[in-house]
Structures are given as structure tokens and as C-alpha cells.
Amino acid sequence: MGRAYLILSGKGGTGKTTVSTSLALALADLGRRVLIVDADVGLRCCDLLMGMEDLVVYDASDILEDRCSLQEAITVHPEKSNLHLLSAPQMIMPGDVPKKDMIRLIDEAKPQYDDLLIDCPAGIGRGVKNVWQSADEAVIVATPDDASLRAAERTSALLFERMQLRASLLLNRIDPFLIAVKEEKRPGVIAAALDLPLFGGIPESYDVYRAVLMHKTAYECDARTVRRAVRRIARRMTGQNVRFPRYYHVPHLS
Numbered sequence: 001m002g003r004a005y006l007i008l009s010g011k012g013g014t015g016k017t018t019v020s021t022s023l024a025l026a027l028a029d030l031g032r033r034v035l036i037v038d039a040d041v042g043l044r045c046c047d048l049l050m051g052m053e054d055l056v057v058y059d060a061s062d063i064l065e066d067r068c069s070l071q072e073a074i075t076v077h078p079e080k081s082n083l084h085l086l087s088a089p090q091m092i093m094p095g096d097v098p099k100k101d102m103i104r105l106i107d108e109a110k111p112q113y114d115d116l117l118i119d120c121p122a123g124i125g126r127g128v129k130n131v132w133q134s135a136d137e138a139v140i141v142a143t144p145d146d147a148s149l150r151a152a153e154r155t156s157a158l159l160f161e162r163m164q165l166r167a168s169l170l171l172n173r174i175d176p177f178l179i180a181v182k183e184e185k186r187p188g189v190i191a192a193a194l195d196l197p198l199f200g201g202i203p204e205s206y207d208v209y210r211a212v213l214m215h216k217t218a219y220e221c222d223a224r225t226v227r228r229a230v231r232r233i234a235r236r237m238t239g240q241n242v243r244f245p246r247y248y249h250v251p252h253l254s
């Protein structure tokens, strides 16, 4: 039975889609059977970031309205046959999707995959409520600034209150230089302050944005540091014991 991860955030634009798509590719590279569920109803973009926009024929609403089966609605990645995408409907609002149906859909898909990454809209509004019952884990993506972290903390509290889901923290856009000059807190320190387990960290890089422009994921970008960070998180998700870089916890000596 596959493990379903809700990829969430408090604030918008922290990198949920970047994280979902790049982790999906890295997991597929490790031989896992992966499904990305684009749950950003009305604002989908996983297809764009994976260069699959011309391949998508159906979306989740077509299954729910009996126009196609789950298998027919799934788009297979052009280069990785073990990486699949279920697109979000574009022309409706999150409130138009019946909650029970979305959960049924994800539960139906679970046995066919090792990992299901559910790329959510920001916050925990209706779009997230449509899918959160089908999740085994919640990963909050935040950037290391206080506004994003405050929103992440609030989101994790609400998730626990309402769903008894304990979230972990994925810090995106970490800047090792700013950490070295003590302007940015270390990921380990941030996670401890928020009382959340650290799921992983991804560095800031101009190459991530360049990859987006070319409809590629962060895992395919030119920055080796980003690719390695994504691969480390994916390996940890498969149960391997992968340590965090030293600077996440230990102050630089120089």
C-alpha cells in the first residue's frame, strides 16, 4: 500500500509544487512507483513543471463525473514509466469537488503506488480538506523567514487539532551563505523552535527558477546542490538513513 504525503504550506509560494514535482522525479529515479496528485483545483501546475502539459487529457473531475476511469485519467511521464500524474480540474472551484469522492479516488490509487505526493494549495482551506483524510503524512514546506515560519507553525497546529496529523517541516530556499554569516537560522534550529521534525532542506538557487522557465523540475536543474538535496530527501523517504548536512545543526567553525 502506497504512502500518501500531503505537501502543504501556511503561506503561498513557498515551493510546494517545486518540492512535489522534484521529489516525485527523484523517487522515480530510485525505482519507486510514484503518483503526483495535483490537488490545487483551479490553479494546477504540476503538469507544466514536469513538461507534461500537452499530454494531459483528463483530470480528477472527469473520473468523479464518470467520463473516464482512474487509469485513463492518469498521465504517464514521457521518460519515466513509473511516474504518473493525476491532474487537478482547472475550470471549477475547490468547493465544487465532493470531499468523499476525492478521498475515494486517492484510496483507490494507493495500492498501485509506493509513494503518492499530494500537491496542495496554500493554507488549509477547502482544497486541502478535500484530500487530507487520505494522507499518511503531512509535510509543511516553508522558507526560512519568520512570516513563512509563523504560518507553518499555525498550519501544523491546525492539522493536529483537526486531523491529528503530525506534520514535519521541509525548509526550502535555504541559503548556506546567510547561515554562515548568521543572518539566517540553521534548519535544525528552526525545526526545533517550531517543535517539528525536519523532513529535509533545499537550497536557494537561481537555477530552480531557470528550470521552471524550461518546464523542468528542480531535480533536473543545473545546480548540483539542489539536485543532491532533493535526492537526499527522496532516499530518506524510502527508509534509507541519510544524514542532514553538518551545517544544518552545527555552527560553522570559520
Ligand SMILES: Nc1ncnc2c1ncn2[C@@H]1O[C@H](COP(=O)(O)OP(=O)(O)O)[C@@H](O)[C@H]1O
Residues within 6 Å of the ligand: 009, 012, 013, 014, 015, 016, 017, 018, 019, 172, 173, 174, 202, 203, 204, 205, 206, 208, 209, 212
Ligand atoms: N529552492 C528554490 N530556489 C529558488 N527558487 C525557488 C526555489 N523553490 C521554489 N522557487 C521558486 O519559487 C516560486 C514558487 O514556487 P512554487 O513551487 O510554485 O510554490 P507553491 O507551489 O508553494 O506556490 C517559483 O517561481 C519557483 O521557481
Ligand SMILES: [Mg+2]
Residues within 6 Å of the ligand: 016, 017, 018, 040, 045, 120
Ligand atoms: Mg503550487
